[in-house]
Amino acid sequence: MSVVVVRLYVVQVIKHSHYLAKARNNVIKVVPIPPLRGEIMDRNGVVLVHNGPDFAVVEIPAEVRHPRRELSWLANDLRVPKEVLRHSLSRLGYVLPAHVPVPLETGLTMAQVGRVNMDRYRLPGFYIQILPKRIYPPENLAAHLLGYVGSFTAEDLKGSFYRHLPPGTGIGKSGIEKEYDAFLQGAPGLHRKIVDSHGRMIRSLRDDPPKEGESLRLTIDVRMQMIAERFLGDRRGAVVALDPRNGEILALASHPSYNSGELSQAMTSTRWNILVNATDHPLTNRAVQGLYPPGSVFKIMTTLAGLMDHKLDPDNPFHCSGTFKVGSVVFHDWKVGGHGTLRLHRAIEQSCDIYFYRLGMTVGPDSIARIARIFGLGQRTGIDLPAELSGVVPDRAWKQKYLHNPWFPGETPPMAIGQGYLTVTPLEMARMMGAVAMNGRISRPHLLLSRTLGRALPQETRLTPLPVSPEHLAMIRKDLRDVVADPHGTGHPVNLPFFAIAGKTGTAQVVSNRGKNKGIKRPKPDSWFVGFGPFDDPKIVVAVLIENGGDGGDVAGPVARELFRMYYISQFGEKQAPAPAGAS
Numbered sequence: 001m002s003v004v005v006v007r008l009y010v011v012q013v014i015k016h017s018h019y020l021a022k023a024r025n026n027v028i029k030v031v032p033i034p035p036l037r038g039e040i041m042d043r044n045g046v047v048l049v050h051n052g053p054d055f056a057v058v059e060i061p062a063e064v065r066h067p068r069r070e071l072s073w074l075a076n077d078l079r080v081p082k083e084v085l086r087h088s089l090s091r092l093g094y095v096l097p098a099h100v101p102v103p104l105e106t107g108l109t110m111a112q113v114g115r116v117n118m119d120r121y122r123l124p125g126f127y128i129q130i131l132p133k134r135i136y137p138p139e140n141l142a143a144h145l146l147g148y149v150g151s152f153t154a155e156d157l158k159g160s161f162y163r164h165l166p167p168g169t170g171i172g173k174s175g176i177e178k179e180y181d182a183f184l185q186g187a188p189g190l191h192r193k194i195v196d197s198h199g200r201m202i203r204s205l206r207d208d209p210p211k212e213g214e215s216l217r218l219t220i221d222v223r224m225q226m227i228a229e230r231f232l233g234d235r236r237g238a239v240v241a242l243d244p245r246n247g248e249i250l251a252l253a254s255h256p257s258y259n260s261g262e263l264s265q266a267m268t269s270t271r272w273n274i275l276v277n278a279t280d281h282p283l284t285n286r287a288v289q290g291l292y293p294p295g296s297v298f299k300i301m302t303t304l305a306g307l308m309d310h311k312l313d314p315d316n317p318f319h320c321s322g323t324f325k326v327g328s329v330v331f332h333d334w335k336v337g338g339h340g341t342l343r344l345h346r347a348i349e350q351s352c353d354i355y356f357y358r359l360g361m362t363v364g365p366d367s368i369a370r371i372a373r374i375f376g377l378g379q380r381t382g383i384d385l386p387a388e389l390s391g392v393v394p395d396r397a398w399k400q401k402y403l404h405n406p407w408f409p410g411e412t413p414p415m416a417i418g419q420g421y422l423t424v425t426p427l428e429m430a431r432m433m434g435a436v437a438m439n440g441r442i443s444r445p446h447l448l449l450s451r452t453l454g455r456a457l458p459q460e461t462r463l464t465p466l467p468v469s470p471e472h473l474a475m476i477r478k479d480l481r482d483v484v485a486d487p488h489g490t491g492h493p494v495n496l497p498f499f500a501i502a503g504k505t506g507t508a509q510v511v512s513n514r515g516k517n518k519g520i521k522r523p524k525p526d527s528w529f530v531g532f533g534p535f536d537d538p539k540i541v542v543a544v545l546i547e548n549g550g551d552g553g554d555v556a557g558p559v560a561r562e563l564f565r566m567y568y569i570s571q572f573g574e575k576q577a578p579a580p581a582g583a584s
Contacts, residue, residue, distance in 0.1 A: 542564060
């Protein structure tokens with residue numbers, strides 16, 4: 001009795017205020033309301049991603065009387081398996097307070113909404129709620145760039161940033177949606193209500209409406225993006241267009257793509273596994289995650305290594321017979337019979353392999369790798385997208401470290417023409433060509449232009465000078481101009497009479513088979529074109545990569561040509577340029 005009396009005194013007298021406050025908190029329940037995400041626009045203010053309404057059925061566990069029976073009735077109304085609803089509840093229902101609504105099924109049709117509302121009399125604790133839904137551009141436009149949102153899970157709740165968000169709130173899962181989720185995410189509202197001891201609502205109180213997140217303006221031009229995706233077509237590959245003066249991305253396309261709206265909605269595990277395990281990898285952003293041999297585009301780096309090491313005389317004639325021998329290994333030129341006698345200018349213009357085989361052996365892999373790394377190859381560019389990958393620029397030390405073998409002489413000729421262990425991403429190649437276009441000054445690619453329309457962000461637009469000779473780069477730039485302008489140049493299919501373009505083609509042999517070619521036949525080489533324009537005052541760099549496309553000039557070149565054409569039209573008006581050609 002003494003213990004009971006003492007305990008009663010402690011509860012009723014000493015801790016009276018504490019328990020009174022807890023009792024009041026048990027009476028008033030605060031339910032958060034999902035916020036609206038900010039819009040995403042292109043550089044001209046065209047809205048790419050906005051919000052729309054989405055009908056969802058939610059469960060308030062505290063109000064459900066017979067969970068198993070009522071969940072079966074709800075599944076019958078929705079025409080979905082009970083296991084789907086149970087799975088949705090298990091993801092969050094056991095880690096949230098019992099009075100917080102848990103979304104069970106989203107994207108309801110009006111027929112489903114009608115059946116649930118008509119059955120409400122026997123479904124206590126189940127409600128139809130309108131949640132915000134992201135509306136993405138049609139035809140999967142810029143899907144990899146924009147990304148998608150998804151509902152957070154119990155794991156996400158462990159992060160401090162998501163703890164204040166209510167169920168049904170979309171969080172960024174990839175692309176811009178993920179990279180700038182903190183800006184796009186709005187503040188949730190609050191719905192206050194009085195409940196009884198069983199958690200059932202008695203009366204609603206004043207609500208605080210949710211706040212919309214900040215809108216983002218991106219550097220991309222939706223017209224350039226549409227042209228890039230249109231002319232890339234159904235082929236696997238990537239297109240990057242950027243401004244070399246400041247690193248602003250004008251277009252960034254990857255195919256095959258995915259439907260952002262589909263991924264933002266709840267999907268079955270079967271459908272998700274199909275996307276993840278697809279042989280053409282639609283979830284991979286090939287522009288920043290695809291690793292490819294650069295092919296003949298890399299000859300720019302080999303040339304610069306020879307010039308910087310004073311081991312290359314541009315005027316020294318060289319005879320290309322069509323073959324080059326290193327030990328017992330014979331390397332062949334792409335042109336049967338060779339190119340005959342030529343100098344550096346014609347070797348770049350016509351992409352003579354034998355010329356660069358010999359130059360690579362003269363310079364060595366370490367010097368070539370050093371120049372390539374100066375131009376940003378083999379390292380991430382730092383673009384504001386998640387999960388960017390970097391290519392590989394090998395040298396003797398790299399092979400010894402990772403493959404535990406010495407460098408053999410026969411491995412240098414393939415490296416000199418962009419093959420062997422060498423891999424890059426299309427974005428790395430665009431950045432490299434931008435540094436060549438700006439005569440040895442390199443920029444950092446980025447996608448964010450401003451956080452609200454009209455209010456610019458302080459961007460890092462300063463060009464970083466590279467420790468290379470401007471004179472040597474000027475010489476290479478003239479050679480790259482003739483690759484496109486000269487009728488005998490490998491990049492002549494890119495030529496436009498009203499827009500001076502310089503660039504380099506590439507046709508890179510594929511070591512491993514891909515996609516439908518796997519196990520059937522040797523695939524075609526990857527097609528490259530990387531160039532810039534206008535030649536005298538570069539404002540745009542375009543990099544095109546088409547997997548298993550074949551000849552770079554004939555396959556990747558026309559895609560780049562239409563991007564240069566669209567840039568000219570957007571800058572100088574439609575009356576000064578012909579209409580774009582039809583997509584192949």
